[in-house]
Amino acid sequence: MALVQQIQLQGDSGARGSARRLAGSPALRLVGRRLLAAIPVLIGVTFLTFSVMNALPNDTAQAILGLQASPAAVAALNHTLGLDQPFFTQYWHWLSHVLQGNLGTSVQGASVNHELAVHLPVTLELLAYALLVPLLFSIIVAVLAARKPNGLMDRFSLAVSMLGLSIAPYAFAFILIVVFAVKLQWFPVISGSVGTTPVSFLKATTLPAAAIGFPLFAIYTRLLRGDLVEQMQREDYIVTAKAKGVPPWRVLIRHALRNSLFTLITVVGLNLGGLIGAVAIIETVFTVPGIGQDLLTGISNRDVPLIEAIVLVFAIMTVLGNLLADLAYAVLDPRIRYGRSTS
Amino acid sequence: MAAPLPEAAFVAAGPPPPLPSLVSSRKLRTQRLGRTLRLWIPAGLLLALLALCFVWPLVYHIPSSTNGNIINADAPPLSPGAWLGTDQNGVDEFSQLVYGGQVSFEVFIAVTAIGMVLGSCIGIIAGYFGGWVDAVLSRVLDILIAFPALVLALAIAEGLGPSEFHVILAISVFSIPAFGRVTRGATLVLRELPFMVAARLAGARRWRIILRHIVPNILPGILTFSLLGIGIVIILEGALDFLGYGVPPPTATIGAMIANGQQTMTVTPEYVLIPSIFLLLVVVSVNMLGDALRERWGVQ
Numbered sequence: 001m002a003l004v005q006q007i008q009l010q011g012d013s014g015a016r017g018s019a020r021r022l023a024g025s026p027a028l029r030l031v032g033r034r035l036l037a038a039i040p041v042l043i044g045v046t047f048l049t050f051s052v053m054n055a056l057p058n059d060t061a062q063a064i065l066g067l068q069a070s071p072a073a074v075a076a077l078n079h080t081l082g083l084d085q086p087f088f089t090q091y092w093h094w095l096s097h098v099l100q101g102n103l104g105t106s107v108q109g110a111s112v113n114h115e116l117a118v119h120l121p122v123t124l125e126l127l128a129y130a131l132l133v134p135l136l137f138s139i140i141v142a143v144l145a146a147r148k149p150n151g152l153m154d155r156f157s158l159a160v161s162m163l164g165l166s167i168a169p170y171a172f173a174f175i176l177i178v179v180f181a182v183k184l185q186w187f188p189v190i191s192g193s194v195g196t197t198p199v200s201f202l203k204a205t206t207l208p209a210a211a212i213g214f215p216l217f218a219i220y221t222r223l224l225r226g227d228l229v230e231q232m233q234r235e236d237y238i239v240t241a242k243a244k245g246v247p248p249w250r251v252l253i254r255h256a257l258r259n260s261l262f263t264l265i266t267v268v269g270l271n272l273g274g275l276i277g278a279v280a281i282i283e284t285v286f287t288v289p290g291i292g293q294d295l296l297t298g299i300s301n302r303d304v305p306l307i308e309a310i311v312l313v314f315a316i317m318t319v320l321g322n323l324l325a326d327l328a329y330a331v332l333d334p335r336i337r338y339g340r341s342t343s
Numbered sequence: 344m345a346a347p348l349p350e351a352a353f354v355a356a357g358p359p360p361p362l363p364s365l366v367s368s369r370k371l372r373t374q375r376l377g378r379t380l381r382l383w384i385p386a387g388l389l390l391a392l393l394a395l396c397f398v399w400p401l402v403y404h405i406p407s408s409t410n411g412n413i414i415n416a417d418a419p420p421l422s423p424g425a426w427l428g429t430d431q432n433g434v435d436e437f438s439q440l441v442y443g444g445q446v447s448f449e450v451f452i453a454v455t456a457i458g459m460v461l462g463s464c465i466g467i468i469a470g471y472f473g474g475w476v477d478a479v480l481s482r483v484l485d486i487l488i489a490f491p492a493l494v495l496a497l498a499i500a501e502g503l504g505p506s507e508f509h510v511i512l513a514i515s516v517f518s519i520p521a522f523g524r525v526t527r528g529a530t531l532v533l534r535e536l537p538f539m540v541a542a543r544l545a546g547a548r549r550w551r552i553i554l555r556h557i558v559p560n561i562l563p564g565i566l567t568f569s570l571l572g573i574g575i576v577i578i579l580e581g582a583l584d585f586l587g588y589g590v591p592p593p594t595a596t597i598g599a600m601i602a603n604g605q606q607t608m609t610v611t612p613e614y615v616l617i618p619s620i621f622l623l624l625v626v627v628s629v630n631m632l633g634d635a636l637r638e639r640w641g642v643q
Binding site for chain 1: 601604608618619623626627630
């Protein structure tokens with residue numbers, strides 16, 4: 001909740017000076033500040049990736065040309081790829097190209113921009129599916145569970161979320177394949193492509209999305225349920241609402257859930273960037289042609305431009321996720337929306 | 344894999360729950376029994392699994408976990424001589440589980456120890472000294488957290504060659520910032536509390552304050568956080584093995600067992616199920632132990 005206070009403080013200062021108010025709404029200023037603060041993190045992350053990949057024994061050219069290649073040919077290819085230049089020159093070269101919107105050429109010779117244009121939408125669609133559906137389910141389950149703490153539904157939700165937290169995503173993926181693709185044959189084992197029609201999209205992505213989404217569902221449910229139960233027991237406004245004679249359901253949804261969503265949104269935003277690992281593994285298991293699979297092939301090929309691009313995409317997603325969380329705060333909290341503190 | 348990183352999630356234990364009034368003594372007793380069971384059942388399960396992996400092979404003779412006879416291949420579970428069956432190469436599943444479990448336990452103990460010690464040092468220094476020290480350390484932690492752990496782990500395995508030590512190294516790099524951030528948040532909260540001010544006014548030295556006042560107060564929180572993180576470490580270690588970047592063969596690992604089982608998954612799902620269930624049992628018991636300790640110590 002420190003963030004809320006921070007925003008409130010900003011809101012106060014905004015209300016004080018009318019000149020400051022011209023600078024825009026507090027939400028907009030927050031966006032600007034967040035984006036500025038993200039720049040060093042993005043540079044740091046890409047630089048770190050660059051250093052790590054550079055610290056590896058560098059045999060990219062050798063890997064492309066094969067073991068029989070003559071040293072001269074290897075040196076020539078290294079020169080063409082720009083791998084013989086000093087480390088900082090290489091990074092600066094890459095960075096200046098990225099700022100111009102050119103992500104470089106992968107060692108396979110294809111343009112990384114093109115690669116991303118083809119594979120990124122696949123991953124984004126999969127992620128959206130794997131994020132939104134569990135989110136919806138977790139809100140429903142958590143509310144049902146929090147209605148009666150220690151009741152049947154609550155115990156059930158705790159058991160399911162403990163299972164989701166503890167199961168390895170790849171193991172869960174195989175169980176899904178055995179049950180739903182092999183035994184029941186509802187879905188294909190291999191996704192291959194996500195298809196174009198909604199039906200083919202659902203067929204191809206439901207299992208991978210379930211494998212990514214189940215642990216997320218577990219985290220969200222646990223978090224939201226805990227927060228709801230605590231609010232219902234401790235907070236004064238809940239007591240007030242109950243005393244006013246507001247029906248229990250309404251207290252739970254309009255008073256408690258509305259507040260608990262803040263915590264949930266923060267965690268969703270924070271988690272977004274960390275999904276890269278799960279995406280890479282699950283896409284490989286189901287052979288979904290997304291950037292997660294590209295990442296793994298990129299690492300085994302020492303394909304620095306490709307890896308950099310994918311790491312950058314996920315770092316930007318982390319930053320945007322946090323930003324969206326902040327904006328969602330502004331929508332949900334009227335104190336932030338109107339730019340002043342009511343308390 | 345995707346773990347929330349609470350900034351100052353614990354330490355500030357909420358107000359004590361209202362005194363249970365008009366509760367029968369029998370109900371109180373059941374509550375107490377429930378609390379004890381919630382702690383000791385997962386703890387017992389974890390101890391049993393540890394004993395299975397480390398003590399069992401010392402006491403009983405079990406078949407090799409790396410070599411098998413192809414004549415015995417594909418024995419179903421509960422067959423004589425191999426009660427969990429054998430894999431495609433005739434290697435005993437149970438001994439693979441035992442030795443693979445050893446690797447999992449060793450990795451998580453080492454990673455947690457490294458992450459806890461180094462991460463807490465960084466977090467306490469950042470939180471206690473504040474100012475530019477905090478600014479620099481926090482940015483470093485931010486970058487490390489935004490940096491995808493899997494990329495680094497795979498790169499380390501590719502570059503340094505796969506080995507158990509390198510797996511530990513790779514996963515530690517990602518557990519250190521997690522511990523760092525949590526300790527920093529906890530230290531920041533503690534720093535403003537009256538007893539800290541009192542200690543400073545009494546003229547206690549910085550290191551004394553850190554060792555005598557900060558460390559004991561954040562320790563329960565860090566311990567429970569580490570228990571919740573262990574599940575992630577075990578799953579990540581399995582993922583590295585599964586992708587072929589983990590502990591190299593012929594050493595048996597749980598992740599490699601799952602990856603091998605995948606090839607014949609449609610015919611013999613038990614090769615995937617058995618190691619998955621083992622992994623699940625370990626992680627569930629660790630997570631439940633973490634929950635129970637959290638409840639007992641009043642950490643949030």
